[in-house]
Amino acid sequence: MRFEDLGDSGFSSFFESLFGGGGGAGFGGFGGRAAGRASGKGPDREARLLVSLEEAATGGERMLSFSDPNTGEDIRLKVRIPPAVAPGRKIRIAGKGLQGPGGPGDLYVQIDVRPHPRFKLEGLDLNTSLKISPWEAALGTTARIETLEGAVTVKVPGGSSSGQRIRLKGKGFPAASGDPGDLYVELKIVLPKKLSDKERALFEELAEVSTFAAR
Known part of the structure; x- marks a missing residue:
């Protein structure tokens, strides 16, 4: 055959x-x-x-x-x-x-x-998302994320915003000839649905001392 x-x-x-x-x-x-x-x-x-x-x-x-x-x-x-x-x-x-x-x-x-639960294929590039907390977005962090070749560590810079994308070069879909595509990680800031008394107090303190204006 x-x-x-x-x-x-x-x-x-x-x-x-x-x-x-x-x-x-x-x-x-x-x-x-x-x-x-x-x-x-x-x-x-x-x-x-x-x-x-x-x-x-x-x-x-x-x-x-x-x-x-x-x-x-x-x-x-x-x-x-x-x-x-x-x-x-x-x-x-x-x-x-x-x-x-x-x-x-x-x-x-x-x-x-078939559609993938984590990745969306666009050409040779892959798109995925990563959930982070508000303090991780503000201070920066590192997180493990899955690729087609296994898990890798991605660095989230301080001051990141929701919707911001991090590019992992060469971690996308392989090419039959030439370089593979890239993996794009979209950050999604997730807020806690319920705050403890201490967490609420800290957020209230932050609201008092912060000079940042979101609008």
Whole structure:
């Protein structure tokens, strides 16, 4: 079995030149295209495979199951996911399309990435958030934060404000070639819902002595 990783533009131009656009089926479902009529090859098939952000970054193997529309046979294929595969990238599996007089067509598997609970992917950059207390924002602190490569320590400078972003260079999504993206950490100042008597007294004292004007 031969795998070939096609870029988005390569896949699109390939099909537009032959067939003039079209769409794909969901995971486990397939669309067919009349490919290679001159050679007598059968139509190509398409499928989508949903993977985690971590799988898309590091690569791996997944099983794809479907039923052959001609024979009804249940088919299971092992799909190799290359490292640093971008969402929407197509992987070609030669000879796994529909049968034709000149042999079978190919199977094209589109890699889709499911939403992540911590990270939002934008290009090669990742966005996440970090909750800090008001005194940590005022005085500065260090905190541990997760990346795709594991936990790292991030330094929060004193005088930080909510919505401020800290850039961690090279800690974003890996690139198939070249430098990886960056990780952007958005600070979110969180206030305690209930103050103790001592905490309230300290905040009241701060309000009395502070010359800072927020508005």
